[in-house]
Amino acid sequence: MKTVLLAISLLVASVAMVAGGDNKLALYYDYTEDERSGSQRGISNQRKTTWRIQHNNMRKKYQVEYGGRYRALRWNAQLEEEAHAWAEEIVKTCVNKAPGSGENPNQWGVNAAVRGGTRSFQPVQNIMKLWENKLEKGYPLNQVMTQVLWRGTKFVGCSDAASPIGSEKTCTASVCYYGKAGNCLFKKYGNWTEAVINAPGCSANCPEGIEKC
Ligand SMILES: *[C@@H]1O[C@H](CO)[C@@H](O)[C@H](O)[C@H]1NC(C)=O
Numbered sequence: 101m102k103t104v105l106l107a108i109s110l111l112v113a114s115v116a117m118v119a120g121g122d123n124k125l126a127l128y129y130d131y132t133e134d135e136r137s138g139s140q141r142g143i144s145n146q147r148k149t150t151w152r153i154q155h156n157n158m159r160k161k162y163q164v165e166y167g168g169r170y171r172a173l174r175w176n177a178q179l180e181e182e183a184h185a186w187a188e189e190i191v192k193t194c195v196n197k198a199p200g201s202g203e204n205p206n207q208w209g210v211n212a213a214v215r216g217g218t219r220s221f222q223p224v225q226n227i228m229k230l231w232e233n234k235l236e237k238g239y240p241l242n243q244v245m246t247q248v249l250w251r252g253t254k255f256v257g258c259s260d261a262a263s264p265i266g267s268e269k270t271c272t273a274s275v276c277y278y279g280k281a282g283n284c285l286f287k288k289y290g291n292w293t294e295a296v297i298n299a300p301g302c303s304a305n306c307p308e309g310i311e312k313c
Pocket residue numbers: 290291292293294
């Protein structure tokens with residue numbers, strides 16, 4: 101009985117927040133996603149495609165602007181799976197955090213975004229816009245975006261998770277993993293735009309089954 105009451109009050113709270121700012125669709129989403137969040141295994145093919153295309157649109161724009169040739173990111177299922185596992189980890193506490201080295205043995209690059217107050221996923225475009233807006237702050241404040249643009253990174257996989265129904269805090273986490281990681285060797289290059297274009301991938305390993313990356 102207690103759990104049911106808690107669940108109802110949480111729903112009311114999240115509905116109120118949705119009404120305060122989000123689109124109407126989110127209302128519907130909250131009720132249905134709550135039912136199946138326990139078995140949710142990851143993201144739709146459509147959302148995967150959006151993640152990939154949004155990344156590559158940014159790369160097309162900025163890699164050329166920074167004097168490089170555009171190099172696309174390819175989607176990778178292993179990175180997607182590991183990103184999903186980390187998103188599930190983040191929604192336990194609703195606090196954005198990076199995996200420790202033991203939790204990320206291949207040292208993939210990691211970008212994550214958390215939004216509280218709703219269990220509906222943020223549109224990919226909004227998350228990418230938030231990351232893009234950091235760009236002009238310079239490195240390291242823009243490190244999520246230098247990772248997106250890093251020309252030496254060839255693979256990406258993203259996923260999302262929502263907090264389970266009845267958990268203390270309502271939120272979603274969206275996570276992207278990158279192989280190889282970006283964001284290294286800045287001292288070797290003139291500045292961060294040059295590093296984004298000319299530096300290699302920074303971590304050692306490629307995703308499983310890929311010999312060179
Ligand atoms: C980095 O250096 C290049 C080449 O010298 C220059 O064109 C570019 O504007 C610089 N970028 C930044 C962020 O200072």
